[in-house]
Amino acid sequence: MRQIKIGLIGFGTIGSAVYNGLKKNGSILSSNLGAKVVLKSLCDKDRSVFKRHKINKKLIKNNAYEIINDPSIDIIIELIGGIKPAKDFIIQSLKNKKYVITANKALLSDDKKEIFKVARDNGVAVFFEASVLAGVPVIKVLCESLIANSIKSIKGIINGTSNYILSSMHEKGISFKAALKEAQDKGYAERNYSLDVDGHDSAHKLAILSSLAFSCDIKPKDIYVEGISNISNHDVMFAKELGYCIKLLAVARSYKDSVEVRVQPVLLPKKHMLSNVNEAYNAVYFKADLAQDIFLYGQGAGGSSTCSGVLSDVAEAVDCILAKSPLNAHQADVFSGPKKKIRQVSEVESSYYVRFMAVDAPGVLAKISGILAKHKVSISSVMQKARNRVKAVPIIMLTHQVKDVDLNKAIKEIGRQKIIMSRSVVIKMEKEG
Amino acid sequence: MRQIKIGLIGFGTIGSAVYNGLKKNGSILSSNLGAKVVLKSLCDKDRSVFKRHKINKKLIKNNAYEIINDPSIDIIIELIGGIKPAKDFIIQSLKNKKYVITANKALLSDDKKEIFKVARDNGVAVFFEASVLAGVPVIKVLCESLIANSIKSIKGIINGTSNYILSSMHEKGISFKAALKEAQDKGYAERNYSLDVDGHDSAHKLAILSSLAFSCDIKPKDIYVEGISNISNHDVMFAKELGYCIKLLAVARSYKDSVEVRVQPVLLPKKHMLSNVNEAYNAVYFKADLAQDIFLYGQGAGGSSTCSGVLSDVAEAVDCILAKSPLNAHQADVFSGPKKKIRQVSEVESSYYVRFMAVDAPGVLAKISGILAKHKVSISSVMQKARNRVKAVPIIMLTHQVKDVDLNKAIKEIGRQKIIMSRSVVIKMEKEG
Numbered sequence: 001m002r003q004i005k006i007g008l009i010g011f012g013t014i015g016s017a018v019y020n021g022l023k024k025n026g027s028i029l030s031s032n033l034g035a036k037v038v039l040k041s042l043c044d045k046d047r048s049v050f051k052r053h054k055i056n057k058k059l060i061k062n063n064a065y066e067i068i069n070d071p072s073i074d075i076i077i078e079l080i081g082g083i084k085p086a087k088d089f090i091i092q093s094l095k096n097k098k099y100v101i102t103a104n105k106a107l108l109s110d111d112k113k114e115i116f117k118v119a120r121d122n123g124v125a126v127f128f129e130a131s132v133l134a135g136v137p138v139i140k141v142l143c144e145s146l147i148a149n150s151i152k153s154i155k156g157i158i159n160g161t162s163n164y165i166l167s168s169m170h171e172k173g174i175s176f177k178a179a180l181k182e183a184q185d186k187g188y189a190e191r192n193y194s195l196d197v198d199g200h201d202s203a204h205k206l207a208i209l210s211s212l213a214f215s216c217d218i219k220p221k222d223i224y225v226e227g228i229s230n231i232s233n234h235d236v237m238f239a240k241e242l243g244y245c246i247k248l249l250a251v252a253r254s255y256k257d258s259v260e261v262r263v264q265p266v267l268l269p270k271k272h273m274l275s276n277v278n279e280a281y282n283a284v285y286f287k288a289d290l291a292q293d294i295f296l297y298g299q300g301a302g303g304s305s306t307c308s309g310v311l312s313d314v315a316e317a318v319d320c321i322l323a324k325s326p327l328n329a330h331q332a333d334v335f336s337g338p339k340k341k342i343r344q345v346s347e348v349e350s351s352y353y354v355r356f357m358a359v360d361a362p363g364v365l366a367k368i369s370g371i372l373a374k375h376k377v378s379i380s381s382v383m384q385k386a387r388n389r390v391k392a393v394p395i396i397m398l399t400h401q402v403k404d405v406d407l408n409k410a411i412k413e414i415g416r417q418k419i420i421m422s423r424s425v426v427i428k429m430e431k432e433g
Numbered sequence: 434m435r436q437i438k439i440g441l442i443g444f445g446t447i448g449s450a451v452y453n454g455l456k457k458n459g460s461i462l463s464s465n466l467g468a469k470v471v472l473k474s475l476c477d478k479d480r481s482v483f484k485r486h487k488i489n490k491k492l493i494k495n496n497a498y499e500i501i502n503d504p505s506i507d508i509i510i511e512l513i514g515g516i517k518p519a520k521d522f523i524i525q526s527l528k529n530k531k532y533v534i535t536a537n538k539a540l541l542s543d544d545k546k547e548i549f550k551v552a553r554d555n556g557v558a559v560f561f562e563a564s565v566l567a568g569v570p571v572i573k574v575l576c577e578s579l580i581a582n583s584i585k586s587i588k589g590i591i592n593g594t595s596n597y598i599l600s601s602m603h604e605k606g607i608s609f610k611a612a613l614k615e616a617q618d619k620g621y622a623e624r625n626y627s628l629d630v631d632g633h634d635s636a637h638k639l640a641i642l643s644s645l646a647f648s649c650d651i652k653p654k655d656i657y658v659e660g661i662s663n664i665s666n667h668d669v670m671f672a673k674e675l676g677y678c679i680k681l682l683a684v685a686r687s688y689k690d691s692v693e694v695r696v697q698p699v700l701l702p703k704k705h706m707l708s709n710v711n712e713a714y715n716a717v718y719f720k721a722d723l724a725q726d727i728f729l730y731g732q733g734a735g736g737s738s739t740c741s742g743v744l745s746d747v748a749e750a751v752d753c754i755l756a757k758s759p760l761n762a763h764q765a766d767v768f769s770g771p772k773k774k775i776r777q778v779s780e781v782e783s784s785y786y787v788r789f790m791a792v793d794a795p796g797v798l799a800k801i802s803g804i805l806a807k808h809k810v811s812i813s814s815v816m817q818k819a820r821n822r823v824k825a826v827p828i829i830m831l832t833h834q835v836k837d838v839d840l841n842k843a844i845k846e847i848g849r850q851k852i853i854m855s856r857s858v859v860i861k862m863e864k865e866g
Binding site: 021022024025026028029032033034129135136137140141144145146147148149150271273276281288289290291292293294295296297298299304305307308309311312314315316319322323324325327333334 | 461
């Protein structure tokens with residue numbers, strides 16, 4: 001049985017999980033592949049981690065280039081994350097004609113076009129299943145199962161931390177702060193949680209998914225991003241009462257000559273599959289012209305799931321090595337498609353959830369409705385809540401499809417009225433499809 | 434750009450959908466693959482279908498062997514279904530060193546071991562994504578994404594007709610017969626619906642999935658099968674009241690030295706992802722040691738979705754042809770693993786939903802509970818319903834984990850009591866994991 005040798009760069013949570021997974025299930029992988037997968041070398045700038053995991057000293061190298069420049073190694077797994085020095089490691093590995101596996105979403109979301117060109121120029125390939133949703137195979141499904149489809153839209157809950165927070169707020173009625181504290185206590189949120197709750201982690205992943213789906217190079221900076229830290233538990237509970245969940249959704253939709261790419265909190269009907277994605281689970285919903293609906297769900301993060309994704313990439317790389325050909329070579333070209341126009345969020349018509357805090361006096365509803373009507377904003381339902389011991393009462397309205405610019409004008413004019421006690425809340429309602 | 438030539442055998446609903454899909458999206462497929470995919474020939478024993486679809490006469494062949502024996506054809510797509518003559522067509526195509534794509538679950542569920550051996554002996558491969566859940570990529574995910582995992586269990590709603598019926602009963606409280614009529618009117622149930630509602634269609638698919646998951650050759654006859662035609666709308670509504678759905682579930686679970694494979698109606702908690710699979714949608718839930726939970730959902734049937742699955746297989750075959758190597762050659766061996774002991778349903782402990790129809794008299798509950806206790810069946814909850822104008826009242830009980838044999842003895846003894854007015858109903862409650 002042929003031996004395929006692997007070098008592993010980075011031995012943090014993910015790196016050590018891949019090491020352990022390979023130790024546990026390496027024989028399953030090898031027997032399924034018809035080739036023996038052997039971990040030959042590993043390295044990490046923090047050498048104390050090796051003692052903790054009782055790693056055989058023979059495997060440990062002093063620096064990454066000892067691995068990258070070892071001619072006997074066939075596959076490099078990069079798991080250090082970040083741009084520097086990960087990008088240099090990957091580029092040099094490809095130039096050394098090694099297949100590369102990475103889970104580095106930050107790097108790929110920006111530099112994918114350049115990296116895939118180097119891979120193609122050197123007759124090898126980069127695999128990156130674990131860069132989006134870890135072991136949940138969104139990349140494989142999109143690139144291989146949907147290969148003959150025109151992708152209409154992608155909708156995903158692709159950040160576990162913010163989903164845990166919003167789920168807790170929905171289930172227990174607690175505030176964002178309390179839910180964040182809970183997520184931190186349970187290990188679902190890091191101390192530095194901002195990349196998660198402000199939507200930028202989702203944007204990194206959406207940049208990769210949407211670029212693959214629409215064969216172009218969409219970068220995080222092209223994506224409209226809005227986080228969840230301003231979502232109030234009152235709105236979560238009002239939405240719930242109306243039959244909706246508030247979820248941080250990553251959305252990419254294709255139009256004739258443009259694409260829409262955004263990450264923002266939205267209202268989803270309770271019956272939608274994505275509304276049933278709770279706690280730290282992740283999911284992606286594809287709409288495609290032939291396959292129609294394809295929904296994928298799973299952990300989407302953590303060492304074990306990421307290990308599964310990385311090892312599925314090892315299998316792909318081994319297939320290529322055995323076939324002496326970088327299969328799915330088309331991947332190299334996918335990001336080189338013609339640049340797509342990015343449609344601004346304000347150009348897209350939508351329905352909205354709107355909450356006004358108004359004085360509890362006669363004529364208030366008439367006043368608000370009048371201003372909305374003037375700006376062509378029509379209302380599909382209204383809920384007025386009586387509150388004890390406060391002067392302001394919440395008035396919740398769901399609008400029909402409306403132009404962003406019209407709604408904004410209306411909200412501004414209403415905000416100037418004396419009857420309005422505090423800033424109005426506007427949350428997009430996600431439409432079907 | 435290299436041309437890859439395809440021959441299509443069978444031009445019914447699926448065959449014509451593949452033809453149309455290739456016509457519509459062939460250029461997407463070709464550009465993603467870096468090879469031009471060309472439909473060279475097709476045939477069907479019913480020649481009238483070609484007129485209906487205005488097929489170019491040059492494409493039409495008089496019989497399948499004109500296609501199978503054409504040396505210029507690289508890939509054969511078999512879409513006639515059934516055992517004869519599909520099996521002969523596939524075997525001869527493989528012997529002619531052609532890659533074969535099939536959606537034929539009935540054939541594969543029984544004869545997979547033989548067919549894959551012929552493929553391997555001839556240095557080619559058989560692809561069969563669309564044989565289970567059409568374009569929902571359960572085969573690819575199981576064989577490729579989970580390649581380094583040990584699969585613990587598979588749970589699936591893998592028959593759209595029965596799921597449509599049970600969903601309607603759940604939503605509207607209507608009877609099995611009324612829901613079946615509705616499914617027929619909407620085109621979700623064929624006139625000959627028995628293969629669907631009696632669970633045998635699910636068993637065919639489960640035979641394929643469980644064989645792949647556990648690397649052995651499980652046949653439909655190894656699978657315990659129970660259909661849904663005896664499910665009463667009363668039980669569906671009582672289950673709903675208790676927070677459950679009744680679903681026709683296909684389950685495969687692996688033990689140390691045996692496997693459990695069964696298709697039967699079960700109670701699922703409303704919060705389970707599979708409980709949210711409604712109408713004619715299909716879904717599969719994998720539990721694996723590294724990836725943990727992977728849930729896939731989609732149409733799982735119909736021409737368009739099947740076409741997507743078939744064309745993803747075309748892509749795999751083209752990759753093999755370009756690489757001059759049957760990749761995933763390991764597939765050939767997967768069904769040749771050591772035979773697994775099949776665990777009998779009666780050996781597996783479970784909780785149950787039980788409904789007794791008893792006279793409305795004092796002491797009835799004591800009598801029933803007493804007999805259950807005598808047989809070591811302990812009860813987790815009881816619901817007694819008062820009924821108008823009938824003497825019999827339903828008594829619903831949910832049991833704790835109990836041995837099948839103990840429960841059966843208790844049910845028999847209770848059935849012999851004079852207080853019992855009609856046959857008791859027993860439905861398994863599906864446990865987590």
